[in-house]
Amino acid sequence: MEIVIAPAEELARIAADAIEGLVRSKPEAVIGLATGSSPLKVYDELARRHTQDGLSFAQTRAFMLDEYVGLPAEHPERYRNVIETEIASRVDFAPDAVQGPDGLADDLPAACAAYEQAIVDAGGVDLQILGIGTDGHIAFNEPGSSLASRTRIKTLTAQTREDNARFFDDDIEQVPRHCLTQGLATIMSAKHLVLLATGKGKAEAVHQLAEGAISALWPATVMQLHPHATVLVDDAAASRL
Numbered sequence: 237m238e239i240v241i242a243p244a245e246e247l248a249r250i251a252a253d254a255i256e257g258l259v260r261s262k263p264e265a266v267i268g269l270a271t272g273s274s275p276l277k278v279y280d281e282l283a284r285r286h287t288q289d290g291l292s293f294a295q296t297r298a299f300m301l302d303e304y305v306g307l308p309a310e311h312p313e314r315y316r317n318v319i320e321t322e323i324a325s326r327v328d329f330a331p332d333a334v335q336g337p338d339g340l341a342d343d344l345p346a347a348c349a350a351y352e353q354a355i356v357d358a359g360g361v362d363l364q365i366l367g368i369g370t371d372g373h374i375a376f377n378e379p380g381s382s383l384a385s386r387t388r389i390k391t392l393t394a395q396t397r398e399d400n401a402r403f404f405d406d407d408i409e410q411v412p413r414h415c416l417t418q419g420l421a422t423i424m425s426a427k428h429l430v431l432l433a434t435g436k437g438k439a440e441a442v443h444q445l446a447e448g449a450i451s452a453l454w455p456a457t458v459m460q461l462h463p464h465a466t467v468l469v470d471d472a473a474a475s476r477l
């Protein structure tokens with residue numbers, strides 16, 4: 237695991253460099269997109285490079301990590317809509333090139349299985365962007381998630397619903413209780429993992445990720461087993477290393 241400690245703007249440039257290098261050398265690459273605030277500067281940088289430097293995603297496909305169950309199609313916090321706003325609409329992905337788990341499917345287990353298959357059919361994810369929850373979750377793999385898990389339905393923890401209430405008028409009651417998420421084994425199948433974490437609130441999770449025992453209690457620790465994992469953190473997030 238490679239750990240880089242730098243200011244947030246620099247971290248975003250490093251992540252964008254990795255994505256740009258991949259997409260320029262392999263235009264039909266498959267990238268994994270994450271929601272949350274951590275990747276936002278990366279998406280800004282990619283949008284800037286698309287506009288100013290001609291970086292194109294016209295042949296690139298993307299898979300999202302996770303989705304809330306049951307949020308209406310037009311809800312601004314539905315992750316498919318968040319990704320559309322934050323990155324997809326700002327670059328030149330082909331229509332339908334960005335996919336996410338279908339949190340509105342009638343048959344959720346079938347939707348999860350279909351999503352796993354779609355990733356396999358696309359040839360797997362080349363580079364997966366990740367954030368990390370304060371409790372060490374990646375995607376929505378909450379503490380206790382099997383390290384061998386695949387895309388499935390999960391119940392959100394009270395901690396995560398509290399953390400995410402800021403996107404729902406600070407009203408935890410509006411935060412969905414369930415989600416669909418790529419599993420830890422799904423994420424580990426990506427060829428390169430690039431995790432971003434900033435701020436003191438992430439310091440314990442980053443400490444566990446890098447230095448803790450590999451355990452389902454801190455799901456991100458599974459990344460210690462990945463052959464190509466890059467962890468990008470600012471001083472505050474690195475303060476317990």
Ligand code: GLP
Nearest residue numbers: 271272273274367368369375376
């Ligand atoms: C959510 C997402 C995760 C994300 C985490 C951290 O729970 N499902 O993918 O990593 O939040 O979010 P943030 O980057 O806003 O701290």
